[in-house]
Amino acid sequence: MKLGKSRLPSPLDILKSNHFEPKSQNYSSSLQRVPEINEAKSVSNPLYNLLPEIQNPNNIANLVCSTLKLKDNARLSLSLLHKTMQEQGHLSHIGNREISRILLRCQSDSSTALTFFHWVKFDLGLNLNTENCCIIVHILVWSRKFSQAMKILSELIKLDEDVSRSLDVFKTLLLCTDVCNWDPVVFDMLMKAYLKMGMVKESYRVYRKIVKLGFVPSVVTINCLLNGLSKMNYGEKCWEIYGTMGRIGLHPNSCTFNILIHVVCKEGNVEKVNGFLEKMEEEGFDPDIVTYNMLMDSYCKKGRLKDAIYLYDIMFRRGVVPDLLTYTALINGFCKGGNVKDAHRLFSTMIHRGLKPDLRAFNTLLVGYCREGMMQESRSLLHDMIRDGIHPDDFTCRTLVEGYHKQDCLISALNLVVELQRFGFSVPQDVYHYLGIALCRENRPFAAKSLLEGIACPSYEPNPEILCNLIGSLCQCNSVEEAMYLKAGMESKNMLLDLGTYKAIICCLCKLSRCKEAVNLTREMVESGVRPDIEICRALVNGLCQKRDFSEAECLLRFLAKEFQVLDIVSYNELVRILCEKGDLAKLMEFQDSMKKVGFTPNGLTCKYVIGGLQSAMGIQKDSIQ
Template identity: 60%
Template sequence: MIRMLKSVDYLPSVSTLIFTNKIFQSNSKDYSSSSLQTITESNQTKIFITNPLYNFLSETQNPNNLVNLICSSLKQKNDAHLALLQEKGLFREFTNHEMFRVLLRCQADSSTALAFFNWVKNDLDKQPSTQNYCIIIHILAWSKNFKQAMEVMLELVELKRNVNSSESLTVFKILLNCTDKCNWDPVVFDMLIKAYLKKGMVRESFQAFRKVVKLGFVPSTITINCLLIGISRMNCGEKCWEIYEEMVRIGAHPNSCTFNILTHVLCKEGDVNKVNKFLERMEEEGFDPDIVTYNMLIDSYCKKRRLKDAVYMYNIMNIRGVMPDLITHTTLINGLCKGGNAREAHRLFHQMIHRGLKPDVFSYNTLICGYCKEGMMQEARSLVLDMIDCGVNPDSFTCWMLVKGYQSQDKLISAMNLVVELLRFRVSISGYAYDYLIFALCKENRPFAAKSLLERISQDGYEPNADIYNELIDSLCKSSSSVEEALKLKVEMVAKDVKPNLCAYRAIIRRLCGLNRSKEAESLMREMVESGFQPDVEICRALMNGHCKEKNFREAESLLGSLSKEFQIFDAECYNALASLLSEEAGTTELMEFQDRMMKVGFAPNILTCKYVIDGMSKAKGV
């Protein structure tokens, strides 16, 4: 164990240190900042002492020997010694420059260098400089530890993410400068381009590519392909062609992946003629289109509604020995269905199965969608049953398309029956499809069919939300049936802690008033108010008309007064409903007294009110 000083008696006095500092002041610039110590005098003046003073210390306590001590400990794999040095405070002024020197001396042992790099970063809690990041990346890459080098590169790129673009390119500059100081592998520049791409920094990746090429380095074809993919996703087609031309200039050899990326770029631009010319150029350079190329071309033709060209390309594939796959057939089937030729698409579907390809749910859905759009629901239904027989489970999109198809044919009951049939086959149907079907049935004034479906699917775990309940209540109240079913649903909602909305309350209140159950409707309105909803004009009119129809004058007047006081509702139609009732049933005196009472509350008579008063007076006089 290295012996450490135990007594401060070996240290020179403060006055000696200050005096000696003046002697060596002219040479102080030649030393590392880590070898400076701060001494505070009584007047708080800071005096910096240069490293020759540390010669008074023992070798193990001299910070000038710190790099040697660290390298010795790392060479001996002595982690305890490093911890001891840290405990004695020798790392207190440890700088990135000293870290740089240690890493350089450890470059023959990349694992040790990386362990020390991480120790400084994590245990000492000191942020390495960009230069030290670059040095460790070079060391790891030279030692073929590419995975670890890439991890450190990604960390460095992330650190530089928030700085401006010109500053972030210092990573490239420092990587380049470090090549004069350590062993290195050009692959680090490929890593830099890829690291930017992995972090979504496509612009920085492109700039790094240009700088790498400008200095004469040749990135790998794989790296360039990754850059092309990143640029193409940003819809910068012109940059892709700039990269391709640069590839040709520097002698990087494009492969089939390169050509497929560029073909995809052309297809996105939508110029099919350019695509054909590029394919000719591709073939001239010795590359034959593969399955990916053909699939992109067929997809492009289908999107442009050039179905004849798409079918022609499909036939060319077979002639050239490139076997169409599931993607090829599904793409072409989708194009034919969108073109209104579902039967031809189905023929191709059977041809695909005959070739030994097993259609997936997307293939089935594509054809089912085509049949539904053409109103061929029987064919769509048969295809769903075939789908189940083949072990492919319909998904939520399948069910949703079938419901929409039947709805367009005004056959929602058939859609409901099909859903129930699918449940018998234990097909999992999404809540979204159930919601859509129940809403559609309610909109078509089929509330009992919707309620029957709800009861059936609730047995399989479906939980209706508040919107479903409210829509169903509103639909039940609009039908000529009894309001009891709507009231039962409301009770069920409350039991499940689901709150009816204003529309549901309004629908039930209006229906009750229409059935001469105005007092029950008024009680429901009070419940609604307690739930946090305020009555609107429609509810007020329904209640007033209901009471007047039942000749409940006192209840009607009391309600009209409370509505005006509690909710500031002053509706002339409600007021005139009572005036009309009095003009027919009561005397002139009662009518005039009512008018006075209402004026005190805040109601003002209008022309119609005056008409009712005149009619009442005429009847009283027998005119």
């Protein structure tokens, strides 16, 4: 923290002025009355002076300070004083104003001040206001007890956050400098406290205020702030701070430049990257391994592999030795460009140079292999990983399973899962989920069922999505009994069935000529709040028509149209066709009138069936006359 030599003006002057010159670190203010920011109503009844000193509420501050002078027994004496004041009924006279006065009278001894602060907070259980906390923070910082001061600052900021920022910690800290010893480093600590609490925007606001008042924060704090802003994608604010650093005479270090390099990389402006590198070198800072790694990682992610390789060559020329992150970034670049052979060659080079690949390096090359369909190489790399003592993570398992799936090798994916289980590695639940659904969609329900039953994790519980897919797949294979068994299991666990699951079972039952069960299941579906659709209507009507149960089919068609506006013209025409084949014209006319009332409109195919039916009926009549 850089300090000036001029005397601090009063807080009111500071708040009104746009310029502030910090005072010397050795400045010690005279003990003035604390500004009444949030003070309680003071005791001022003159009749109290007729009472003995220990019973006079006006002497509370004196009594407490006298007690605190007994350093060896300060805590014990305060406890006795607490008891006496409680008996005299004077506890109500200790307000925030008296607390501040006592703290200021104890500021030359930070330990005593802290003892009193804790006594008020924990023993008396009083609510300390912002002013009380800021005074003790100033006292502790002046005495170089930074960790204790930071703890109180953090608690004060948490309070500030809880009350929707109705407090202004910075303003109160500033006002309290008018009445007690203080060190400008307290504002630097306030920035750090906000950052520690994850309140990056608030730290940035404090930075702008203290710079406006003439203070210069430490470069370490500035770097922490830049890092926080960078993570929140506030690149403009980062460049604003960097510009301010030059104006206030604060010199950036290599960490500052690396953070800003990261900001430039996120912005994706290559020209700005090159210009900033030149600026960095003009300032006397040579890019280090961190700088090169960030740049190469950014280039590789954006597909600028040639630029990354160029930087790789520059590193060797400048004597910067590539590390594991360097090689991993380049391997990723080669794999993204489809050049897996060079990625593998670089991987081997990295090992030859004494670098042991970590999980990220293995996974990066693994993704490249799987993307190119090189599953045999992927399996070999997995074995190398395990041999080196590196446990495959969720990403490793998912990548391999998806790779096999893309190559239509789900059985190999199943074998991989079994192999990992045999090695003692836990397979993530989402991999089981992914693989189970993939098997169902390829109409391999029994393989999926076997997979779920063989899961080693006792806590694993298949979710409704995979069970519904399994039911659908079983129905595709006409294994309706297995599907019904799974359905019953879902219902016993209060799992809701969706329309697709009901539809799969109903259609399968109709296909197997079990129409009565299908109709009953449809009623159950409707009662559970699931609306039938056209496919269910068509399956039911077709099934009933095949069994020549015309009246049941007609009732069902009318019910679905009237209650759910399911108007399936295909089912309607199927019933018309059957009636026309029977030659029952009276029944045909009655059926059409009935269907018209619920919303059905005949189409061309309907007319064709009716005309055919009329011609057939007229032919029969003509033959009978002859």
